[in-house]
Amino acid sequence: MTVRVQADPFDLVVELGSFAAGRSDVGAQVSFTGIVRDDTGALQHMLIEHYPGMTEKAIGAIEATAVTRWNLKDCLVIHRYGALRPGDQIMMVATAAPHRADAFAAAEFLMDYLKSRAPFWKQEVTAKGADWVAAKDEDEDALKRW
Amino acid sequence: MIDILYFAWVRERIGIPKEKLDTQAATVADLVEELKAREPRYEAAFGDVSALRVALDQELANFDAPLAGVREVAFFPPMTGG
Numbered sequence: 277m278t279v280r281v282q283a284d285p286f287d288l289v290v291e292l293g294s295f296a297a298g299r300s301d302v303g304a305q306v307s308f309t310g311i312v313r314d315d316t317g318a319l320q321h322m323l324i325e326h327y328p329g330m331t332e333k334a335i336g337a338i339e340a341t342a343v344t345r346w347n348l349k350d351c352l353v354i355h356r357y358g359a360l361r362p363g364d365q366i367m368m369v370a371t372a373a374p375h376r377a378d379a380f381a382a383a384e385f386l387m388d389y390l391k392s393r394a395p396f397w398k399q400e401v402t403a404k405g406a407d408w409v410a411a412k413d414e415d416e417d418a419l420k421r422w
Numbered sequence: 423m424i425d426i427l428y429f430a431w432v433r434e435r436i437g438i439p440k441e442k443l444d445t446q447a448a449t450v451a452d453l454v455e456e457l458k459a460r461e462p463r464y465e466a467a468f469g470d471v472s473a474l475r476v477a478l479d480q481e482l483a484n485f486d487a488p489l490a491g492v493r494e495v496a497f498f499p500p501m502t503g504g
Contacts, residue, residue, distance in 0.1 A: 310504055325430055327496060330480035355503065367504060387504055395477070395496075396503035397430035408431050411500035 277343065277351050279335045281326060283358040285365060296350040296372035304376035306383045308369045314362035318402040324357040324366070327395035331355070338389040342371075345385070346378040353386060355396065388418045424489070426453075428467070429498035432474065435467040450476050451485045453495065467497070475500055 280286075288309060296302050312322045335353050342351060348371055355367040369386045373379040398409040423444050428436050447453035454471060457464040468474070476483050477496040489495070 327427070327429055327477070327480070327498070330477055330496070333480055334482075391504040392501055393482070394503040395429070395498065395501050397499060398502045399430075408499065409502045411502050415502075416500075 277336070277339045278353070279332050279339065280352075280354045281328075281331050281335070282354065282356055285356070286354050286368065288365065288368065291352065291354065291368065292370065295352050295370045299349060299372070301374060302349050302372040303374050304379040305370065305372045306376070306379040307371075308383055308387055310366040310368070312360045312362050312364045312366055316402075318404075319362050320401045320403065321359045321361050322364075322366075323359050323399040323401060323406070325397045325399070326355075326357045330395050334394045335390065338386060338393060341389075342382045342385055346371075346373065346382040347375070348373050348378060348382050351382065351386065353390065355390070355394065357396065359401075385422055388415075388422065391415045392419065424492060425494045426457075427494065427496040429496065431499055432467045432497050436463050445489075447489055449485070449489060450478070450483065450487050450495065453489060454485065473499060 292307055296305060339351050342348060350372040352370040360366060369383050371379045371382045392415045399406050400409060423442055426443055427440050433439050445453060445456060447456050454468050458468050471485055475498055476485060478487060478492045479494050
């Protein structure tokens with residue numbers, strides 16, 4: 277299990293190439309990548325703030341829960357902070373399991389919990405100023421299915 | 423003495439990211455009342471605590487949680503990771 281919280285970009289190909297590499301007990305690997313989206317064409321950048329210390333602990337706890345609930349051989353979460361531009365990668369999750377059902381479900385679980393239980397806050401910066409992104413009720417509701 | 427941390431718009435409204443406070447507050451809710459009584463900027467941040475979340479020593483907690491033994495309290499809006 278790995279957690280990385282960083283300002284720097286990550287290379288998806290490199291990460292997936294080394295994730296769970298060399299294992300013979302993994303038959304399924306799932307990954308998700310979050311990307312900065314610009315719905316209106318006005319977004320200059322997305323500023324991501326986090327709580328150093330708690331962020332790593334909270335993500336580690338979410339990973340630890342995932343490992344107890346599904347048959348996972350490994351999982352990886354990378355989440356960036358700082359100023360990101362539209363099209364930039366924000367974060368990624370990868371899971372490795374003997375079978376795909378566990379890998380898919382655990383990846384979705386990790387994503388749902390990262391959305392509302394990892395201490396990140398997003399601010400959208402446009403020519404008109406900066407607005408904090410409000411948490412969505414459906415993100416909180418998404419936790420109920422787990 | 424406890425460290426109090428503020429994030430996102432809570433930090434912006436209060437105007438500082440962190441402060442130390444010598445407090446006798448028994449619970450998080452008591453601490454919020456103590457802060458609100460200090461200056462209007464705290465009232466602006468803590469006016470509606472249902473819009474806020476709190477962490478004690480980097481673990482999410484409730485506003486009725488006791489502060490005994492706690493070294494770090496953080497206030498922030500609902501999280502928007504992912």
